[in-house]
Amino acid sequence: MIVTTKLLFEHAYGKYAVGAYNINNAEQAMGLFKGNIDAKSPFIIQISKGARAYTDKRMLEGIIRACDEIFPEAVFAVHLDHGDEQTCYDCIDSGFYSSVMIDASHDPFEENVAITKRVVERAHAKGISVEAELGQLGGVEEDIQVDEKNAHLTDPDEAKIFVEQTGCDSLACAIGTSHGAYKFTGGQGIHFDVVGEIQKQLPGVPLVMHGSSSVPEDEVARINAAGGKLKEGAKGVDIKQYLPAAKLGVCKVNIDTDGRLVWTRVLREFFLAKPEDFDLRSSGKIFIPEYAKFIVSRSEALGSAGQL
Numbered sequence: 001m002i003v004t005t006k007l008l009f010e011h012a013y014g015k016y017a018v019g020a021y022n023i024n025n026a027e028q029a030m031g032l033f034k035g036n037i038d039a040k041s042p043f044i045i046q047i048s049k050g051a052r053a054y055t056d057k058r059m060l061e062g063i064i065r066a067c068d069e070i071f072p073e074a075v076f077a078v079h080l081d082h083g084d085e086q087t088c089y090d091c092i093d094s095g096f097y098s099s100v101m102i103d104a105s106h107d108p109f110e111e112n113v114a115i116t117k118r119v120v121e122r123a124h125a126k127g128i129s130v131e132a133e134l135g136q137l138g139g140v141e142e143d144i145q146v147d148e149k150n151a152h153l154t155d156p157d158e159a160k161i162f163v164e165q166t167g168c169d170s171l172a173c174a175i176g177t178s179h180g181a182y183k184f185t186g187g188q189g190i191h192f193d194v195v196g197e198i199q200k201q202l203p204g205v206p207l208v209m210h211g212s213s214s215v216p217e218d219e220v221a222r223i224n225a226a227g228g229k230l231k232e233g234a235k236g237v238d239i240k241q242y243l244p245a246a247k248l249g250v251c252k253v254n255i256d257t258d259g260r261l262v263w264t265r266v267l268r269e270f271f272l273a274k275p276e277d278f279d280l281r282s283s284g285k286i287f288i289p290e291y292a293k294f295i296v297s298r299s300e301a302l303g304s305a306g307q308l
């Protein structure tokens, strides 16, 4: 059942976080639904601009509608990840999305406010909620690459003004994480002091953590042992930090890279072991339950398991 993102956040706020997982194809969708049903967990499916362009935006819609029928016990929202203004309007007008993210975080503050405000107006008129972003995460997203030195954390005072001026429903904050497989070089992690300050300025406003993949060491090792060449020092967020972040108002935890790693590991190991195989279903049949198992483990770490 597709529900509003607002409903999921109201249920989760201050208690647990909802996992928001990117999908690009039917295999990811199948694993995602199976895993969340096994865990009895609500979830968010998020679709990026790149995912909409990969096959066709209607393909993912069709897959999600089919999954909704195949898995009637699933409770989820559909969200546009990192949208620009035009893509937000396209998703709002389609009537399919529960929420959209307008990401004008790379623009100056005033511009970010103006763009976000326009999107909020159009979205709210249709009962769709809006995630906006303030601050700069490091790493790669879409076609934008932000160097660590240009990344900066969200300013809590600015966050308060931003939410007041834009009327956005949730706020993506830069709190030390970054997109992709290379987040931390040493023992860093989430800046809980900053999250706490933001929550103090914005009590009750759902916060969103991007760049939340954990980049498991054993996953990277298996990929490289099977012929991969992921660089040394791939390091992500400790999943034990999800729940403490949730207690500080983080309601949505975005996970994409970890899913790509499961895919890469399954395919590399499969073709290494079975070089004569050319049936795409053979590896797909391994990926779907492996991805479902991964989703169960994340639901447990997020505290969303058992919430249905």
Ligand code: G3H
Residues within 6 Å of the ligand: 022, 048, 049, 050, 051, 081, 082, 140, 141, 142, 179, 256, 257
């Ligand atoms: O933050 C970006 C997400 O991981 C989506 O990645 O734009 O390559 O689909 P993508």
Ligand code: 13P
Residues within 6 Å of the ligand: 022, 081, 082, 178, 179, 180, 181, 209, 210, 211, 212, 213, 214, 254, 255, 256, 257, 258
């Ligand atoms: P990861 O690269 O850590 O999976 O982050 C995904 C994300 O933030 C999608 O918006």
Ligand code: NA
Residues within 6 Å of the ligand: 103, 105, 106, 133, 135, 136, 137
């Ligand atoms: Na951003």
Ligand code: ZN
Residues within 6 Å of the ligand: 082, 141, 179, 210, 211, 254
């Ligand atoms: Zn992101």
